[in-house]
Amino acid sequence: MSENQDKSLAIFFGTQTGNAEDLAMQTKKIADKSGLETTVIDMDNYPANELQKHKRILIITSTWGEGEMPDNAAEMWDDVCAKNPSLSGVNYSVCAIGDTSYDEYCQAGIDWDNKFKELGANRVSDVQLCDVDFEPEWKIWVDKVIPAMASIEITLTTSEPEPVVEAVKEAPKEVAASNGKSAWSAKNPYMSKITECYILNGEGSRKETRHIVFDLGDSGLDYKVGDALGVVSENPEETVNLLIETAGWDESQIVSTRSGDRTLREALKKDFEIHRVNKKFVNSLSEKVTSSGMRITVKLIERYRESVAGNGSDWMGGDAPLQSELLPSIPGDDPVGRVENLTSDPKAMEDYIWSRDYIDVMRDFDVNYSAEEFLEIADKLKPRLYSIASSHDAHPGFVELTVGIVRYSHHGRDRGGLCTVYMADEVEVNETDVGVFMSPTKSFVLPADTSTDIIMVGPGTGIAPFRAFMEQRIHDGGSGKNWLFFGDQSEKTEFYYKESIESWLDEGHLYEFTTAWSRDQEEKIYVQHRLKEHGARIWEWFERGAYFYICGDKTYMAKDVHRALIEIAKEHGGMSDEDATYFIEKTMMKEEKRYLRDVY
Numbered sequence: 001m002s003e004n005q006d007k008s009l010a011i012f013f014g015t016q017t018g019n020a021e022d023l024a025m026q027t028k029k030i031a032d033k034s035g036l037e038t039t040v041i042d043m044d045n046y047p048a049n050e051l052q053k054h055k056r057i058l059i060i061t062s063t064w065g066e067g068e069m070p071d072n073a074a075e076m077w078d079d080v081c082a083k084n085p086s087l088s089g090v091n092y093s094v095c096a097i098g099d100t101s102y103d104e105y106c107q108a109g110i111d112w113d114n115k116f117k118e119l120g121a122n123r124v125s126d127v128q129l130c131d132v133d134f135e136p137e138w139k140i141w142v143d144k145v146i147p148a149m150a151s152i153e154i155t156l157t158t159s160e161p162e163p164v165v166e167a168v169k170e171a172p173k174e175v176a177a178s179n180g181k182s183a184w185s186a187k188n189p190y191m192s193k194i195t196e197c198y199i200l201n202g203e204g205s206r207k208e209t210r211h212i213v214f215d216l217g218d219s220g221l222d223y224k225v226g227d228a229l230g231v232v233s234e235n236p237e238e239t240v241n242l243l244i245e246t247a248g249w250d251e252s253q254i255v256s257t258r259s260g261d262r263t264l265r266e267a268l269k270k271d272f273e274i275h276r277v278n279k280k281f282v283n284s285l286s287e288k289v290t291s292s293g294m295r296i297t298v299k300l301i302e303r304y305r306e307s308v309a310g311n312g313s314d315w316m317g318g319d320a321p322l323q324s325e326l327l328p329s330i331p332g333d334d335p336v337g338r339v340e341n342l343t344s345d346p347k348a349m350e351d352y353i354w355s356r357d358y359i360d361v362m363r364d365f366d367v368n369y370s371a372e373e374f375l376e377i378a379d380k381l382k383p384r385l386y387s388i389a390s391s392h393d394a395h396p397g398f399v400e401l402t403v404g405i406v407r408y409s410h411h412g413r414d415r416g417g418l419c420t421v422y423m424a425d426e427v428e429v430n431e432t433d434v435g436v437f438m439s440p441t442k443s444f445v446l447p448a449d450t451s452t453d454i455i456m457v458g459p460g461t462g463i464a465p466f467r468a469f470m471e472q473r474i475h476d477g478g479s480g481k482n483w484l485f486f487g488d489q490s491e492k493t494e495f496y497y498k499e500s501i502e503s504w505l506d507e508g509h510l511y512e513f514t515t516a517w518s519r520d521q522e523e524k525i526y527v528q529h530r531l532k533e534h535g536a537r538i539w540e541w542f543e544r545g546a547y548f549y550i551c552g553d554k555t556y557m558a559k560d561v562h563r564a565l566i567e568i569a570k571e572h573g574g575m576s577d578e579d580a581t582y583f584i585e586k587t588m589m590k591e592e593k594r595y596l597r598d599v600y
């Protein structure tokens, strides 16, 4: 490109929990190397009529809710749709990240792609759809789109360079924003304190599910039932110590992070996810290991998961080495061969990283990484979301959660989920500051008419939003009936919120309560079985206009419940398979919006 050429590239990101932002930053690095002058732009509140000034635009966005824009992109999307600015002369491409287990796969990215085309922009490369493990598909897109963008010649029309748009908009600290939106966000969380954190399980349970209460203090934070709370956690102290020791780093070394310059120790504690090794790190071993003939012990851990009544966090497992005869493809003697095997066989890679963190891998391969090299590869620490289990009307100033603590043990060390173990073990009640923000929902809401009946299916931690719904319905005082389906392993140990449920029943607020205790009898009984047993009455409720809600595990439970609903429509609605599917998936879900899901 010659001197009077416009080399600018704007990368817009739409994100809820940071994945799309990370990809935008990684895209920038690659684009800068190709001679483009790249700016990363948070979509938050970006004005539609300024889009036209960018001649090269990349959009990287996730999809949330039921095919909706992530929170930071919603206003910009509405503004673009309202103003429909001409985008002729703009060259663009979209990378959409999503999850194929949701019906509206990557819909937000598809919407942007169509909108830009409709507004006259030039599509440089087709929209790239990326599933949960998004990096390989993103890489295909980047490798295509960056050279294509760089090869477009654009002559500067003014003598002044275009103003550089701010990379990231910082919300003011301290108070709520004046535009009605909260100033507290994933980037600028409110520092709350946990006031209660107790175990809901009875003695002898194989699970640890906690009720956790956060104080909203003077934050001005508000929420409605159905919303989620974002929690920003930190890595366990002992993992930070052991990683520093294993890698031989100087903990006081100053490194640059998204939060600015800080010591390596602080960065490892607060800015990066160090509790599980990522694939990028294993891939990077190719450049580190040399063929030494030294013997390395490989222990693959079998991944398995119990299909219990819908608790999304109900992962089982400790060390369960695969039988040695299952390992012939892993060349155990040669590190180079082993790395080749891991990087060329996706199953071997998944099994290897499943049970390991960076400490395990550094020890396994005896490799050295500088702190800078490591931070370049490690994932940025991301907040976790939790369905809110309280009504703000019932608990003014507080927000309550139902959290399944993720714990497991591998390679001789106890480990677990980043955020759940942080809340359970590291946070001191009424002492530790914990960053939180609200993640409001547009779709998972109570019917506006309080006389409408509702059916709620929330096994395991899926009960969280329904505790909130019940509190809200009681507070609002409508005549609509409430029917709750709940389940978990055993009535004795997993009957969460028993006292509240019994008093709602006694007082007539809960019209019906149906349970599925999977292990209290010989055969496994889950909520979908109970739904089918009560199919005739559920169908009557549907015919009277009842709303149907489901919360919890998306991989197994939500799919089984969905199938049960189609069966109910066939059996009790007298529909063909096709009509029943249409009724559940189109009529109830899309047109009437009374089949609503909060699944994770």
Ligand SMILES: Cc1cc2nc3c(=O)[nH]c(=O)nc-3n(C[C@H](O)[C@H](O)[C@H](O)COP(=O)(O)OP(=O)(O)OC[C@H]3O[C@@H](n4cnc5c(N)ncnc54)[C@H](O)[C@@H]3O)c2cc1C
Binding pocket: 228, 275, 312, 313, 315, 316, 317, 318, 354, 355, 384, 385, 386, 387, 388, 401, 402, 403, 404, 405, 406, 407, 408, 409, 416, 417, 418, 419, 420, 421, 461, 462, 464, 599, 600
């Ligand atoms: C909208 C929304 C609402 C949610 N609501 C709730 C809620 O109300 N309650 C709730 O508890 N959760 C909820 N979640 C899930 C929550 O956000 C977290 O994903 C969950 O708490 C785990 O977070 P973590 O940081 O502790 O675990 P992470 O560090 O994220 O680790 C979890 C991962 O650990 C791995 N793992 C699990 N067991 C093993 C094992 N034995 N060996 C090796 N690896 C293992 C699995 O890959 C699992 O995905 C919700 C999620 C979303 C998106």
Ligand SMILES: Cc1cc2nc3c(=O)[nH]c(=O)nc-3n(C[C@H](O)[C@H](O)[C@H](O)COP(=O)(O)O)c2cc1C
Binding pocket: 014, 015, 016, 017, 018, 019, 020, 021, 061, 062, 063, 064, 065, 066, 067, 068, 070, 097, 098, 099, 100, 102, 103, 104, 105, 106, 107, 132, 598, 599, 600
């Ligand atoms: C509650 C919830 C709803 C989601 N809805 C969709 C969806 O409708 N379509 C889709 O493709 N992905 C959906 N996803 C998946 C996210 O888009 C995906 O996890 C993405 O990596 C998040 O990226 P982000 O961190 O940039 O927001 C959903 C995820 C959650 C937790």
